[in-house]
Amino acid sequence: QKEVEQDPGPLSVPEGAIVSLNCTYSNSAFQYFMWYRQYSRKGPELLMYTYSSGNKEDGRFTAQVDKSSKYISLFIRDSQPSDSATYLCAMREAAGNKLTFGGGTRVLVKP
């Protein structure tokens, strides 16, 4: 079993729709949670990060963490064609340096 599971997609939505992404994990020691966006043939860029359970909002993006269920989510409101990319969840323990990634979900926002 992988430490972090993420549906590979692709997830296709019309422009303006809400995009809903999620990851599940098995390691209860994970404390820091991140979402990255990766365009084709580019390096990932950090979108959102959270520490505690609950919601965090930044513009069109909302990140949720439910540590009791070992489940994290990212919502993108008013999606745009420029949001078409692969979204990767990542997480790490409080100690150490290892950032563990999900496999990524490919998102297509159609005009």
Add this chain to the structure above:
Amino acid sequence: SQTIHQWPATLVQPVGSPLSLECTVEGTSNPNLYWYRQAAGRGLQLLFYSVGIGQISSEVPQNLSASRPQDRQFILSSKKLLLSDSGFYLCAWKPPWDAYGYTFGSGTRLTVV
């Protein structure tokens, strides 16, 4: 501001040939440095990380090695490439005190033929 440079962007190498990928960071000191590999359509797998000059931690035993000869330079090497070494290699850095601030380079797409 801090920037990360990674080169080359694309590389095609024959099986059995050596490999050297270089990554440098500007605008910071004593960064944590990382090498990741991403197989097609897959997530990122941590290969090596370094918290200081000459300090290398290996996450996956394999045909690759890493070195940190200078504070802001991280090199990924192989003496003899295998077909299975093909992939997208990403260098990243993070301030030691920052839990979230992993910044990735633009990557090197390696194809072993």
